[in-house]
Structures are given as C-alpha cells and as structure tokens.
Amino acid sequence: MTNSPDPAQPTDEPTAEATLVDPTTKYEVEIPVQSQPVPGLASEMVPPADHGETTYVGHGRLRGRRALITGGDSGIGRAVAIAYAREGADVAIGYLPEEQSDADEVAQLVRDAGRLCIQLPGDVGDEEVARSLVRDAVAGLGGLDVLVLNAARQRKVEKLEDLTSEQWAETMNVNVNAPFWMMQEALGHLQPGSSVIFTSSVQAYTPSPGLVDYAASRAAVNTMSKCLAQQLAPRGIRVNAVAPGPFWTALQVSGGQLPDALPTFGHKNPLGRPGQPVEMAGAYVYLASEEASYTTGNTLSVTGGAPTP
C-alpha cells in the first residue's frame, strides 16, 4: 500500500463562497499607446498584466510534475509557470537573456510556492541552444513530464513588400523550428503519462492581414501537434495545443501590434476586451493534468468569444 492522498478529500480549505464575476467587466483596463524594443518586458507594460501573481489559487493538481515552459518569463508563459508551481510542479523556464529581470521575478514567485525553478536563458532560434535548453531542463528537474512549447515572436507588417526574408526566417526559426527541435530532444525523456502543449493562436484560423509569417507559424504548430498526438498516442504521450485570442502581453507592445492599435486591442471580441495571461493558465493546467488523460490531439481555444472551428 502506498500513502497516496485520498482523492475524496479536498486539498485546500474553502476560504470564501464563490462569487459570480461578469467576464465583460472583470478587467476594465485602459491601454495607452506604448512601444518597447523586442522582446519587451512585462515589468514595463502599462498597465501591468495579470499573470496570477496575486490571483491564481492552486489545488495540487500537478503535484510532483516537472515542467519546461519556454517563454516562461512573461505573458502566457509566466502565467503558466505561476499556476504550475502553485499546482505543485517544479518548473524550468526558457527566455531570452534580455528578459533576465522578468525571469527573476517568475523564479521568485515559483520559489514562494515552495517549488524549484530552473532558469534557462538562450535564443531558441539556434538549434543547438534549443536542444541544450531541453537537456538542461531535464538535468535540473531530474526528468520531464510536461513540455510547454510557448516561446514565439510576432511582428506586424502591413504590406508584403515590407516583410523581409530575415523576419520570415526568424519567425519560422523561433516559432516553428524551435518547437520541432525541442520536441525531438525531449522525446526520449517523456514517459507514458507525459503531456506536451503547443501554443498556437486564433491566428491559425482567422489570420490578420498583417501577420502573414506569424499566422502561418501558429497554423504550423497547431498542425504539428495533431500529427504528433497520433504518432505518440501509442507511447502514452498526450499532445495538445492551446489557441489564445488577443492577450495583453509583452509580445503585443514590442511590435506584435502597431502602437496606435493598442488602446482598442481586443475590443472587437464578443467579450469586448483583451484577455489577461492568468485567464489562459487553467487551459494549460487542465491539459497537463490527470483530468485530461483522454484528451490528445485537441486544440483548446481561449479567445474571448472569437469563433474557432
């Protein structure tokens, strides 16, 4: 007999009755025109985004898991790192060296949750860096059960004449090739029961005219996830994707949108506002968790109401 916890027992004492919150008014934020150099820092965003720092409550759903989250310093990846730690997982986060200050904040939040945080700076557009990131995560965490492929670049270019070959190549390297390299490198470490989560986008389905390279890259990883889900199902490895709609993150203030478009970013959505990164966290927790044991090859859309297939 093992001493496994009784699943009938709640892991946390209820602290308050759940109150209904209207999602249209949950985050009433005014976003001013602003711009940051690539890759952008969460700490410089006005107003700051909600990554769950004071809002995400964990319930032990990923106890003892070991997760690598690329782009874990800011935005959606930061929200996932905070949530995973509060759900009981140790995490490794990848990020660019310029994002060290954001990454240090995340590492502190993970440690505050009583979990290990391995910090792995490096440009995953370089194959050797991408592959060694996975090896270093495995070494630091003592294994790997959850792989969140989330790092990406987005730069809006309105006219095809202005889209350079350099931008095209960089987008594909970071957004498509790196997930391939890291997935391949991780494969030998993923045991049956492991979960891989690609970050796609609503752009894979309803692309914006000025995001040719980016939207194509998000469609590519969405399709990759469906190939790999079928290929790896017999090995007990689940592979899914998450498709966010418009989220208030550093990527949007560092070229993802034109600065003048930021004050109305997300306003055309049925919920009438952009999402906050913490509102993505539950999707990644679910797909990594035991509750999703029959879910693979799926794309979980979190779009604020924008229709997806």
Ligand code: NAD
């Ligand atoms: P973000 O800028 O906060 O996070 C992206 C992260 O990618 C950066 O923090 C950076 O660490 C990492 N990154 C970028 N280039 C890298 C490189 N060369 N090497 C290593 N790391 C690199 O923005 P985000 O919006 O949270 O983006 C996370 C994911 O969400 C991306 O895959 C993006 O395509 C996807 N997404 C975002 C939105 C949105 O509206 N924000 C919508 C749909 C999908």
Ligand code: MG
């Ligand atoms: Mg960042």
